[in-house]
Amino acid sequence: MFDFLGPFSLIVFFVIGIVIGAAVFPLKWLKANGWLQIVGIALTLFSMGASMAGSPTFFADLRSAGMKAFLYALVSIAGSVLAVFLLCRAVMKKGEDDK
Amino acid sequence: MIFVALGSLVLGILCGGLFLSPEMTAGMDTLMSYALMILLVSVGIEVGTNKTVFRKIREYHIKILAIPLGVAVGSISGGILLGIFLGDAPNVSAAISSGFGFYSVSAVILRELGGSRLGTVAFMTNMFRELLSYLLIPLVAKYCGRYAAIAPSGATAMDTTLPAIAKSTDHETALMAVITGVVLTALVPILVPVLYNL
Numbered sequence: 001m002f003d004f005l006g007p008f009s010l011i012v013f014f015v016i017g018i019v020i021g022a023a024v025f026p027l028k029w030l031k032a033n034g035w036l037q038i039v040g041i042a043l044t045l046f047s048m049g050a051s052m053a054g055s056p057t058f059f060a061d062l063r064s065a066g067m068k069a070f071l072y073a074l075v076s077i078a079g080s081v082l083a084v085f086l087l088c089r090a091v092m093k094k095g096e097d098d099k
Numbered sequence: 100m101i102f103v104a105l106g107s108l109v110l111g112i113l114c115g116g117l118f119l120s121p122e123m124t125a126g127m128d129t130l131m132s133y134a135l136m137i138l139l140v141s142v143g144i145e146v147g148t149n150k151t152v153f154r155k156i157r158e159y160h161i162k163i164l165a166i167p168l169g170v171a172v173g174s175i176s177g178g179i180l181l182g183i184f185l186g187d188a189p190n191v192s193a194a195i196s197s198g199f200g201f202y203s204v205s206a207v208i209l210r211e212l213g214g215s216r217l218g219t220v221a222f223m224t225n226m227f228r229e230l231l232s233y234l235l236i237p238l239v240a241k242y243c244g245r246y247a248a249i250a251p252s253g254a255t256a257m258d259t260t261l262p263a264i265a266k267s268t269d270h271e272t273a274l275m276a277v278i279t280g281v282v283l284t285a286l287v288p289i290l291v292p293v294l295y296n297l
Contacts, residue, residue, distance in 0.1 A: 013136050014288055017143015025144050033144050040138030042107040044203045047131035048222070049111020052215055054124030058116075061216040069223030071181055073231055076196045076224070079177025080250035081239055084169035088246045091165045 104202065105226070135207050139288065146281050155278060166275060167282035170250050174199060175294070194295035195221050199253030200228040200260075201287040208291045228253060232260045240267035249276045254287055256280035 025033070052058050115124050155163065178196020179189050187195075191213065198205030202225035210218025232251040240248035245268040252260040257280025265273040 013139040014143040014285065017140040017145075018147040019143075020140070021144035021147020021149075023147075025148055027148060030145070030148060033141055037138060037141045037145070038103055040134055040141055041104055041203050043134035044131055044138055044207060045104050045107040046111035046114075047127040047134060048207060048210065048218070049108040049113075050115030050119055050124055051111075051127040051131060052210075052219060053112040053115030054119070054121060054127070055215045058112075058215065058219075061219050065216065065220045065223055068185060069220050070227050071185070072178060072192075072195050072220070072224040073227035075177040075181040076174040076199075076228060076253075077177075077231055077235060077251045079173035079175075079180075079196075080170040080253065081173070081243055081247050083173030083176070084166055084250040085243050085247040087165045087169040088244065091162050092246070 108222070131207060135204065138203060142284060146285065149277070149281065151274070151277075155274060163275070163278055164282065166246055166249055166279045167286070170199065170253055170279065170283060171197070171286060171290070173250065174253065175290075190295055190297045191217065193297070194291050195224055197287065197290040197294055198225040198228075199255075199283045199287055200225050200232065201254040201284060202226050202229070204287055205291050208288065209295065212292060212295050229255050229260065233263050236260065236263045237267045240264075245269065245272045246275065248272065249279050252276065252280065254280055254283040257284065 055061070111127075115127065119127075174196045175193050178192045181187075181196075182189060182192025185192070194209060194213075195205075195217075198209075198221055202222050205225055206218050206222035209221040228251070232253075232255065235251045236248050239251060248264055248268050249256050249272065252264060255261075256264060256276040257278075261273060261276055261280070264276045
């Protein structure tokens with residue numbers, strides 16, 4: 001479905017949205033846009049869940065994925081905090097990052 | 100928001116496992132593609148209307164990119180290191196950790212590229228990231244500084260975890276969090292497929 005521009009296909013829709021938002025989108029419709037996002041997320045995840053559950057190996061995948069996913073989340077957060085801490089000490093003025 | 104997401108996913112799994120025929124389950128992939136398309140256009144509109152972000156980016160100049168750059172580099176490096184221990188290929192671990200908490204988009208991309216199991220890992224990783232962020236932001240703000248408090252959130256810094264950041268830091272940091280979230284949200288649909296295809 002999303003392979004007309006290889007790995008960049010999805011970003012096309014995102015860029016279209018940015019152009020619409022920056023150029024013509026009325027601010028009074030932002031709330032409706034927020035609701036559209038909720039509907040979009042709900043539909044995306046509902047269809048993803050239904051499609052995943054159709055796979056015969058789904059429940060075995062879920063059992064094995066839980067701990068791995070938790071570790072990826074924890075280590076990604078730790079790496080992010082460390083990198084931002086070090087980068088901000090290097091580029092921000094003294095005192096800008098006071099606790 | 101996280102409850103809507105989790106509820107929709109669980110409902111989908113129940114429907115897919117119990118009620119839908121195999122033909123209807125196959126049609127869910129098409130529905131998912133269209134829903135994702137709508138979601139990305141909608142998120143783009145929100146980013147595009149946020150003129151403050153564009154103005155502040157000019158004001159802080161290049162320094163403002165230190166936080167999203169740090170989050171991206173730190174997340175991906177951490178993910179690759181963990182992947183070595185777990186036996187995952189570097190392109191796979193880098194792609195999983197470059198979701199930055201944007202669970203809907205990154206999980207769908209990785210499911211399409213790497214199959215159902217990878218999509219499940221990506222979804223749960225990013226869901227855990229959002230949940231853990233709520234718990235860790237106050238601690239990180241206290242011990243590592245206000246800017247580092249933005250880091251756990253990743254892409255969710257501009258919406259769902261923003262209240263937690265604002266509560267633990269100040270208004271200026273909250274604005275930096277929005278900018279960080281916008282930049283990282285824009286990076287997810289680019290980085291996830293590019294890193295996976297390396």
